Amino acid sequence: MPSKLRKQADIEKKQKTKKNLLDSAIKVFLLKGYHKTKISDIVTKAEVGQGTFYRYFNSKREIFEELLKELTEEIVLEFSSGNLNMKITPKTFTEYMDMSKAAFLQLVPIIDRNKDRVQLFLRDASTIDQDFEDEINEIFDQFVLLAKYYLDNAIENNFIRKCDTKIVAELIIGIVIHTLKNWLNNKYNNLHIEELVIESIKLVFLGLKI
Amino acid sequence: MPSKLRKQADIEKKQKTKKNLLDSAIKVFLLKGYHKTKISDIVTKAEVGQGTFYRYFNSKREIFEELLKELTEEIVLEFSSGNLNMKITPKTFTEYMDMSKAAFLQLVPIIDRNKDRVQLFLRDASTIDQDFEDEINEIFDQFVLLAKYYLDNAIENNFIRKCDTKIVAELIIGIVIHTLKNWLNNKYNNLHIEELVIESIKLVFLGLKI
Amino acid sequence: MPSKLRKQADIEKKQKTKKNLLDSAIKVFLLKGYHKTKISDIVTKAEVGQGTFYRYFNSKREIFEELLKELTEEIVLEFSSGNLNMKITPKTFTEYMDMSKAAFLQLVPIIDRNKDRVQLFLRDASTIDQDFEDEINEIFDQFVLLAKYYLDNAIENNFIRKCDTKIVAELIIGIVIHTLKNWLNNKYNNLHIEELVIESIKLVFLGLKI
Amino acid sequence: MPSKLRKQADIEKKQKTKKNLLDSAIKVFLLKGYHKTKISDIVTKAEVGQGTFYRYFNSKREIFEELLKELTEEIVLEFSSGNLNMKITPKTFTEYMDMSKAAFLQLVPIIDRNKDRVQLFLRDASTIDQDFEDEINEIFDQFVLLAKYYLDNAIENNFIRKCDTKIVAELIIGIVIHTLKNWLNNKYNNLHIEELVIESIKLVFLGLKI
DNA sequence: CATGAATGAGGATTCATTCAT
DNA sequence: CATGAATGAATCCTCATTCAT
Numbered sequence: 017m018p019s020k021l022r023k024q025a026d027i028e029k030k031q032k033t034k035k036n037l038l039d040s041a042i043k044v045f046l047l048k049g050y051h052k053t054k055i056s057d058i059v060t061k062a063e064v065g066q067g068t069f070y071r072y073f074n075s076k077r078e079i080f081e082e083l084l085k086e087l088t089e090e091i092v093l094e095f096s097s098g099n100l101n102m103k104i105t106p107k108t109f110t111e112y113m114d115m116s117k118a119a120f121l122q123l124v125p126i127i128d129r130n131k132d133r134v135q136l137f138l139r140d141a142s143t144i145d146q147d148f149e150d151e152i153n154e155i156f157d158q159f160v161l162l163a164k165y166y167l168d169n170a171i172e173n174n175f176i177r178k179c180d181t182k183i184v185a186e187l188i189i190g191i192v193i194h195t196l197k198n199w200l201n202n203k204y205n206n207l208h209i210e211e212l213v214i215e216s217i218k219l220v221f222l223g224l225k226i
Numbered sequence: 227m228p229s230k231l232r233k234q235a236d237i238e239k240k241q242k243t244k245k246n247l248l249d250s251a252i253k254v255f256l257l258k259g260y261h262k263t264k265i266s267d268i269v270t271k272a273e274v275g276q277g278t279f280y281r282y283f284n285s286k287r288e289i290f291e292e293l294l295k296e297l298t299e300e301i302v303l304e305f306s307s308g309n310l311n312m313k314i315t316p317k318t319f320t321e322y323m324d325m326s327k328a329a330f331l332q333l334v335p336i337i338d339r340n341k342d343r344v345q346l347f348l349r350d351a352s353t354i355d356q357d358f359e360d361e362i363n364e365i366f367d368q369f370v371l372l373a374k375y376y377l378d379n380a381i382e383n384n385f386i387r388k389c390d391t392k393i394v395a396e397l398i399i400g401i402v403i404h405t406l407k408n409w410l411n412n413k414y415n416n417l418h419i420e421e422l423v424i425e426s427i428k429l430v431f432l433g434l435k436i
Numbered sequence: 437m438p439s440k441l442r443k444q445a446d447i448e449k450k451q452k453t454k455k456n457l458l459d460s461a462i463k464v465f466l467l468k469g470y471h472k473t474k475i476s477d478i479v480t481k482a483e484v485g486q487g488t489f490y491r492y493f494n495s496k497r498e499i500f501e502e503l504l505k506e507l508t509e510e511i512v513l514e515f516s517s518g519n520l521n522m523k524i525t526p527k528t529f530t531e532y533m534d535m536s537k538a539a540f541l542q543l544v545p546i547i548d549r550n551k552d553r554v555q556l557f558l559r560d561a562s563t564i565d566q567d568f569e570d571e572i573n574e575i576f577d578q579f580v581l582l583a584k585y586y587l588d589n590a591i592e593n594n595f596i597r598k599c600d601t602k603i604v605a606e607l608i609i610g611i612v613i614h615t616l617k618n619w620l621n622n623k624y625n626n627l628h629i630e631e632l633v634i635e636s637i638k639l640v641f642l643g644l645k646i
Numbered sequence: 647m648p649s650k651l652r653k654q655a656d657i658e659k660k661q662k663t664k665k666n667l668l669d670s671a672i673k674v675f676l677l678k679g680y681h682k683t684k685i686s687d688i689v690t691k692a693e694v695g696q697g698t699f700y701r702y703f704n705s706k707r708e709i710f711e712e713l714l715k716e717l718t719e720e721i722v723l724e725f726s727s728g729n730l731n732m733k734i735t736p737k738t739f740t741e742y743m744d745m746s747k748a749a750f751l752q753l754v755p756i757i758d759r760n761k762d763r764v765q766l767f768l769r770d771a772s773t774i775d776q777d778f779e780d781e782i783n784e785i786f787d788q789f790v791l792l793a794k795y796y797l798d799n800a801i802e803n804n805f806i807r808k809c810d811t812k813i814v815a816e817l818i819i820g821i822v823i824h825t826l827k828n829w830l831n832n833k834y835n836n837l838h839i840e841e842l843v844i845e846s847i848k849l850v851f852l853g854l855k856i
Numbered sequence: 857c858a859t860g861a862a863t864g865a866g867g868a869t870t871c872a873t874t875c876a877t
Numbered sequence: 878c879a880t881g882a883a884t885g886a887a888t889c890c891t892c893a894t895t896c897a898t
């Protein structure tokens with residue numbers, strides 16, 4: 017009986033169509049911006065019928081939501097996998113600095129795999145509605161909290177000078193996000209992101225003092 | 227003849243109406259976001275007829291453009307007035323740091339006077355169209371260039387360590403903008419912006435080293 | 437007391453303003469067509485305020501009506517003055533033909549004085565509303581009736597061949613109007629209207645036969 | 647798979663809807679005039695939604711344009727099919743006259759099939775914009791050129807008297823168009839168009855001479 | 857399940873007309 | 878009397894969404 021195979025094929029086809037729509041959506045969103053993008057732009061890009069869109073998503077907002085969800089899930093996964101946690105307890109200022117560098121560099125592959133999405137969310141998400149703005153801010157805040165936790169820890173262990181760790185954590189995340197945006201906008205044309213990370217870490221840890 | 231007085235009165239009335247529309251627009255934009263704002267929202271807020279809007283602006287984009295223009299003009303004025311330039315040549319690292327602090331603090335009143343606009347542009351301008359995104363980036367770039375100029379100068383005079391001044395300038399502006407956004411979003415509820423500036427400068431100049 | 441003089445001056449000024457508006461209106465109507473013309477176009481051309489228009493006319497239709505009235509009155513005057521009537525009873529076919537030629541040539545100066553109006557009415561009047569279409573047709577019909585009267589007369593006197601004078605009268609007026617339109621559109625660039633009249637009369641009276 | 651049949655059915659449906667809109671448009675245009683007609687009048691007549699109009703046409707002007715295009719194409723087809731050319735070389739003045747009569751009579755069925763359109767264009771087209779006025783004039787000019795060609799030919803063969811063929815051709819077309827307008831306006835209530843053609847030809851060829 | 861024609865509510869835009877100065 | 882700023886009704890036009898095939 018082919019019915020089972022048929023069903024399997026159907027499911028695969030459906031998943032393919034959905035992925036096709038998601039991929040098309042992100043391309044168009046990125047090019048025209050979320051607000052200027054029409055459903056018809058997405059289905060034209062995906063080369064499917066207008067009605068097909070509504071078999072998979074209820075609205076433009078929903079497909080955007082799903083795009084964001086995929087990204088945040090990947091980040092959360094990376095977080096919860098413990099990859100971002102310090103595995104070795106640093107013993108010196110330099111070790112602590114190197115470890116921080118390593119922590120940021122671990123995020124690079126995720127961002128590299130999701131360049132389009134990251135760029136889209138950094139630009140458009142906060143202008144859609146309050147819920148999205150909140151969600152974006154929550155993600156940022158998590159990074160801030162993580163950074164603060166490290167900073168507090170480092171001060172306790174006397175690796176770094178005393179400071180208002182809440183503010184400094186925000187400043188660090190501020191650097192990261194702005195740098196990321198510039199990099200995604202190809203502002204540092206021939207520069208590898210690793211170099212940016214290294215220079216950032218050096219600035220934060222060593223400052224500009226000779 | 228009263229014709230001249232009449233005309234004068236008319237001109238003042240027109241300017242008042244236009245200002246009313248601009249003020250109303252910024253309030254509504256800020257509350258609902260540029261994209262969700264309808265012309266009818268603006269005229270309702272301004273308590274004028276729908277047609278009145280079109281006597282002064284051709285579209286929603288145009289009124290936004292004018293709001294941006296007013297802000298950039300004020301900034302450019304501040305720039306060109308030389309207020310942002312170093313007046314005293316610093317002689318030591320500390321003098322240089324203090325001077326930088328002072329430079330940033332000079333921007334604070336402009337931002338304070340234009341809180342709404344600044345917040346609006348940082349959030350919405352880049353999502354309207356490419357032209358706006360470019361314009362915003364151009365403004366940022368000017369600050370980056372200024373920062374780079376100072377950095378180059380400081381390195382030449384041996385006040386600070388050698389570094390890739392282009393990147394570091396971007397990092398500094400990144401800190402500033404992100405901090406600004408957070409502050410405008412009332413993230414640092416009870417914190418004075420001066421404290422943020424001071425902490426930022428300290429981070430950039432001294433790093434986290436003990 | 438200057439009050440009387442003042443009043444006189446006021447009246448003259450009013451007449452001047454009204455004439456200014458009428459002249460401006462016809463120019464704009466001719467250029468953009470009645471329907472595409474806005475009141476604002478007319479007052480801009482006349483260099484008066486928007487409100488001034490409404491001191492003299494209640495609507496766009498009314499100013500058009502007045503323009504038409506002036507023309508029809510002039511034509512009616514010419515008619516009633518008897519200028520268009522045969523003064524001499526023709527005695528031969530040739531005399532009759534010459535007389536007809538003269539009758540048409542008498543209309544030339546009126547048309548020449550009112551070129552703009554004639555062109556405007558021939559093009560736009562019938563598209564404004566039924567009343568205007570009727571009025572235009574009535575004018576045409578009067579000419580047709582006149583022509584028919586002459587034709588009947590001529591047949592009775594054995595100057596011309598028998599024919600359906602209603603139809604032929606219409607045909608003759610058709611020739612005249614179409615020729616007029618072409619001439620007003622500068623289709624016969626270097627041709628004097630007299631030549632057109634002569635050729636027309638020749639065609640109607642003599643046909644193409646050798 | 648039914649996809650092909652489906653598509654076929656869709657295409658037919660679309661064509662039907664479009665035709666429905668075109669038919670409705672012409673009816674409303676004719677009744678209210680082009681300028682007084684609103685898009686909503688057309689869709690109400692066609693009994694479709696407002697948005698449906700915009701699936702097929704971008705504006706009122708565009709649907710009018712398409713109506714005109716259909717008519718001109720039919721005329722051009724008739725022209726190029728050679729039906730309007732002389733098939734038999736006339737040998738006498740009478741033969742030439744009969745042939746001319748036949749030529750005009752050949753146009754009658756086209757006009758009869760397209761009464762509405764012809765009437766619409768003769769009345770409204772020239773009041774829409776310059777482009778339309780030009781297009782209309784071009785069509786008239788083609789007929790003038792054809793008439794002139796015949797006249798030149800006839801003079802060469804000594805069938806008719808010498809004359810300014812350009813002017814006379816214009817005069818003839820003027821007769822035709824004016825007559826046509828009157829006929830379409832039901833001015834000759836009980837008169838068959840053939841009678842009009844015959845009387846016109848007689849006038850042009852034989853004149854009024856006995 | 858896929859399709860795309862049809863829909864109409866929502867929002868933008870125009871312009872004749874009013875009226876306070 | 879002249880003015881032109883203000884008005885809002887009228888109309889255009891878009892596009893997310895539905896639904897019959």
